Amino acid sequence: MISPALLERVACPVCLESAGxxxxxxxxxxxxxxxxxxxxxxxxxxxPDKVRLEVRGETLACSCCGASYALRRDxxxxxxxxxxxxxxxxxxxxHEFQERLGTTxxxxxxxxxxxxxxxxxxxxxxxxxxxxxxxxxxxxxxLYAGRDGAxxxxxxxxxxxxxxxxxxxxxxxxxxxxxxxxxxxxPRAYSLDVLEHLDGPGVLEVLVEARxxxxxxxxxxxxxxAMESSALARFQRAVNRLARRLGQAGLIDYERxxxxxxxxxxxxxxxxxxxxxxxxxxxxxxxxxYYNVVIKAVVEDLGLRLYEQARRKRARRTExxxxxxxxxxxxxxIASANSFRASVxxxxxxxxxxxxIASANSFRASVxxxxxxxxxxxxxxxxLKLDVVLFGGVRTGPFFGLLRPGGSLTERARIHSAxxxxxxxxxxxxxxLTERARIHSAxxxx
Ligand SMILES: [Zn+2]
Ligand SMILES: [Zn+2]
Ligand SMILES: [Zn+2]
Numbered sequence: 001m002i003s004p005a006l007l008e009r010v011a012c013p014v015c016l017e018s019a020g021x022x023x024x025x026x027x028x029x030x031x032x033x034x035x036x037x038x039x040x041x042x043x044x045x046x047x048p049d050k051v052r053l054e055v056r057g058e059t060l061a062c063s064c065c066g067a068s069y070a071l072r073r074d075x076x077x078x079x080x081x082x083x084x085x086x087x088x089x090x091x092x093x094x095h096e097f098q099e100r101l102g103t104t105x106x107x108x109x110x111x112x113x114x115x116x117x118x119x120x121x122x123x124x125x126x127x128x129x130x131x132x133x134x135x136x137x138x139x140x141x142x143l144y145a146g147r148d149g150a151x152x153x154x155x156x157x158x159x160x161x162x163x164x165x166x167x168x169x170x171x172x173x174x175x176x177x178x179x180x181x182x183x184x185x186x187p188r189a190y191s192l193d194v195l196e197h198l199d200g201p202g203v204l205e206v207l208v209e210a211r212x213x214x215x216x217x218x219x220x221x222x223x224x225x226a227m228e229s230s231a232l233a234r235f236q237r238a239v240n241r242l243a244r245r246l247g248q249a250g251l252i253d254y255e256r257x258x259x260x261x262x263x264x265x266x267x268x269x270x271x272x273x274x275x276x277x278x279x280x281x282x283x284x285x286x287x288x289x290y291y292n293v294v295i296k297a298v299v300e301d302l303g304l305r306l307y308e309q310a311r312r313k314r315a316r317r318t319e320x321x322x323x324x325x326x327x328x329x330x331x332x333x334i335a336s337a338n339s340f341r342a343s344v345x346x347x348x349x350x351x352x353x354x355x356x357i358a359s360a361n362s363f364r365a366s367v368x369x370x371x372x373x374x375x376x377x378x379x380x381x382x383x384l385k386l387d388v389v390l391f392g393g394v395r396t397g398p399f400f401g402l403l404r405p406g407g408s409l410t411e412r413a414r415i416h417s418a419x420x421x422x423x424x425x426x427x428x429x430x431x432x433l434t435e436r437a438r439i440h441s442a443x444x445x446x
Contacts, residue, residue, distance in 0.1 A: 139165025184215025
């Protein structure tokens with residue numbers, strides 16, 4: 001939906017106001033946006049605000065660049081993507097469409113729920129607050145995040161939203177690297193399974209833009225992964241290898257998982273690298289928990305897939321004997337792709353396994369079995385939460401991070417010089433980035 005409150009928060013994705021500190025202010029006019037955008041928006045002061053948009057009928061107009069953006073009220077979203085594309089274009093937008101065809105609006109369960117609940121615990125949005133879902137996908141998690149009195153708004157590069165999300169959640173099509181929101185528009189924001197799809201400069205741009213959107217006192221929750229590993233992760237990989245072999249033998253469907261991962265760029269090399277990117281974006285990591293998926297690997301990646309495959313086989317046998325169902329029931333070939341996941345209405349979050357493709361159709365057919373499956377899924381979700389409880393302190397690649405703006409100029413300079421003094425081995429970053437961070441804080445300290 002497009003609420004009046006959303007219209008108060010939106011801004012031109014590419015235009016910066018002329019006001020700023022000595023470093024980032026500029027004479028009025030769009031030339032300054034075009035030429036100095038990256039430098040100005042990244043300014044240590046937090047950067048200038050973005051230019052407000054004026055509602056003109058069914059469009060939003062920018063007085064700086066002259067662009068007009070569509071309000072697609074029927075489809076439930078404002079189209080605020082930059083007129084000219086920025087950076088690498090993810091292929092995700094393409095296969096997303098296929099995936100989202102099957103996404104349902106049922107509550108998230110299993111690992112998607114574990115992530116959603118970690119977000120709610122660490123970000124702790126208050127009643128009445130509007131939280132921003134960065135890379136909201138179909139809007140499934142935004143719907144769930146809006147429980148308990150908080151509300152969610154979502155932004156995504158691909159506008160394939162669930163009908164219920166389009167009706168109940170403020171939605172924007174936009175590029176996370178050019179967020180179309182005013183400064184501090186959403187004091188709390190989260191991004192789940194998004195950063196791994198961006199290249200290094202892209203991750204930095206998203207963090208810079210997110211810092212602006214949450215404002216000086218805001219908080220940002222992320223779930224993503226660094227290219228690190230642990231002894232526990234080796235166990236998980238062994239389970240995955242087994243799953244892949246079973247997939248090759250046709251015993252389980254492994255192909256979709258492989259397809260989903262094919263779009264991962266994985267630019268974050270280590271946790272120090274991530275901290276350096278955060279520092280460069282004016283953010284710091286306030287809290288971090290790791291996600292060693294030991295129980296998930298066995299229960300969700302292996303157990304449930306075997307179960308699904310068994311169900312598919314049984315359904316195919318029934319289909320061979322039977323024919324099609326009545327007009328109200330979906331063709332059995334589709335219902336046969338029905339699975340434990342589909343029967344609870346699609347378990348994944350926006351990133352989630354494309355095993356949901358057929359679930360929309362099979363959903364109605366499985367309402368009855370769905371209740372039982374939902375109860376089972378909730379119980380398994382509880383089990384999966386043990387991964388965080390038991391292994392959340394064991395350093396590994398995937399992690400939940402709570403980020404906050406890295407303080408004032410002097411604060412950032414102080415942190416940096418303490419680090420430069422050799423006290424913080426934990427903050428070692430790759431040389432390139434550390435170098436850039438140093439240049440930046442030297443500039444900030446002037
Ligand atoms: Zn500035
Ligand atoms: Zn402009
Ligand atoms: Zn503009």
